Amino acid sequence: MLSGIVHNDSPDSLLYPAAKQNQYNANLKKVSFMKAMVLERLCDLNENPAPLVLKELPKPVPAEHEILLKISACGVCHTELDEIEGRTPPPLFPIVLGHPVTGRVEALGSRAGQFQVGDRVGVAWIFRSCGHCKFCLAGKENLCVGFAATGRDAHGGYAQYMTVSAEFAYAIPAEFSDIQAAPLLCAGAIGYRSLYLTGIANGQRLGLTGFGASAHLVLKMARYRFPDSEIYVFARSEKERAFALELGAVWADKTTQAAPHKLDAIIDTTPAWEPVVEALANLESGGRLVINAIRKEGDRGSLMKLDYPQHLWQEKEIKSVANITRQDVRDFLALAANMQLQPTLQVFELEQANEALLELKMGKIRGAKVLKIA
Numbered sequence: 383m384l385s386g387i388v389h390n391d392s393p394d395s396l397l398y399p400a401a402k403q404n405q406y407n408a409n410l411k412k413v414s415f416m417k418a419m420v421l422e423r424l425c426d427l428n429e430n431p432a433p434l435v436l437k438e439l440p441k442p443v444p445a446e447h448e449i450l451l452k453i454s455a456c457g458v459c460h461t462e463l464d465e466i467e468g469r470t471p472p473p474l475f476p477i478v479l480g481h482p483v484t485g486r487v488e489a490l491g492s493r494a495g496q497f498q499v500g501d502r503v504g505v506a507w508i509f510r511s512c513g514h515c516k517f518c519l520a521g522k523e524n525l526c527v528g529f530a531a532t533g534r535d536a537h538g539g540y541a542q543y544m545t546v547s548a549e550f551a552y553a554i555p556a557e558f559s560d561i562q563a564a565p566l567l568c569a570g571a572i573g574y575r576s577l578y579l580t581g582i583a584n585g586q587r588l589g590l591t592g593f594g595a596s597a598h599l600v601l602k603m604a605r606y607r608f609p610d611s612e613i614y615v616f617a618r619s620e621k622e623r624a625f626a627l628e629l630g631a632v633w634a635d636k637t638t639q640a641a642p643h644k645l646d647a648i649i650d651t652t653p654a655w656e657p658v659v660e661a662l663a664n665l666e667s668g669g670r671l672v673i674n675a676i677r678k679e680g681d682r683g684s685l686m687k688l689d690y691p692q693h694l695w696q697e698k699e700i701k702s703v704a705n706i707t708r709q710d711v712r713d714f715l716a717l718a719a720n721m722q723l724q725p726t727l728q729v730f731e732l733e734q735a736n737e738a739l740l741e742l743k744m745g746k747i748r749g750a751k752v753l754k755i756a
């Protein structure tokens with residue numbers, strides 16, 4: 383069942399039908415509306431470059447454990463392309479996409495005590511976990527069997543309002559504006575998880591293949607956490623490579639290029655397979671490749687190039703990054719505030735969501751794209 387959707391029904395299901403009808407009518411009068419960019423069906427962006435439609439939807443009402451958020455900003459993420467094109471499809475339509483969200487608490491359910499009206503909060507990719515499966519109990523709620531994602535399994539932030547469980551919202555450090563904080567909640571937090579999953583120590587060499595919203599934040603984080611580590615960047619566009627060097631990478635070249643040294647760990651944020659194979663060739667013995675991508679697209683033929691001695695022998699490891707935990711988000715926000723991590727931003731209006739997504743699809747990336755909503 384979708385949460386985060388409009389809750390028009392009276393919570394008191396024991397009302398008599400007539401009373402219930404009156405209550406319903408009274409509720410109807412109270413419904414106010416909001417603007418949202420809505421996805422109504424899966425589609426191929428090559429055929430339909432404007433998949434999201436501007437709609438008026440009823441403003442959601444928080445359930446007892448939820449907060450109602452007046453949204454200020456929502457990050458635009460490559461994951462939306464995977465949702466729109468069906469690689470990780472929303473289970474129900476229409477759906478409001480968007481997961482790194484910031485805003486102000488406008489109303490509270492009766493049991494959402496953690497926050498107060500007016501508080502500045504953020505929402506991340508993790509919308510809900512069950513709390514009692516073996517993964518949740520082991521602190522791995524990112525792997526929860528009932529994991530629900532913001533903006534895929536529940537309405538997200540491409541809108542003026544959303545509801546979310548208060549337990550899945552985060553106070554935003556004063557160091558960041560609402561617009562700055564939005565991409566931190568996805569690209570930053572998942573980048574943080576990717577970086578610690580590499581297991582590297584200060585002084586070891588780190589590679590980044592793909593240089594979008596997450597990788598540019600990882601580069602900044604890595605320079606702060608591992609000041610003696612050299613960072614090597616593989617990126618398809620000249621602009622991305624120049625940007626990486628500007629931010630302190632010691633070397634940047636094409637994805638298919640061999641780095642001048644073998645690298646102890648590499649983080650892959652590309653949507654393709656070729657960079658995975660190329661990265662494995664660049665790994666040092668015992669090195670680890672961390673793949674931070676929810677799905678890979680086409681180009682499976684590249685996997686035919688996998689050569690055991692060149693790419694996997696010598697105890698090379700591959701690990702994917704799946705989702706994030708709430709603790710990742712909290713730890714990362716604290717680190718980001720400490721190091722005054724500033725994402726490089728490209729700001730769009732809510733109504734320009736399709737343009738922002740299309741630019742992502744075409745690989746026009748410099749830093750993080752954000753929708754400014756209020």
Ligand SMILES: [Zn+2]
Pocket residue numbers: 459460461481482507568569
């Ligand atoms: Zn994301």
Ligand SMILES: [Zn+2]
Pocket residue numbers: 511512513514515516517518519523526527528529
């Ligand atoms: Zn669980």
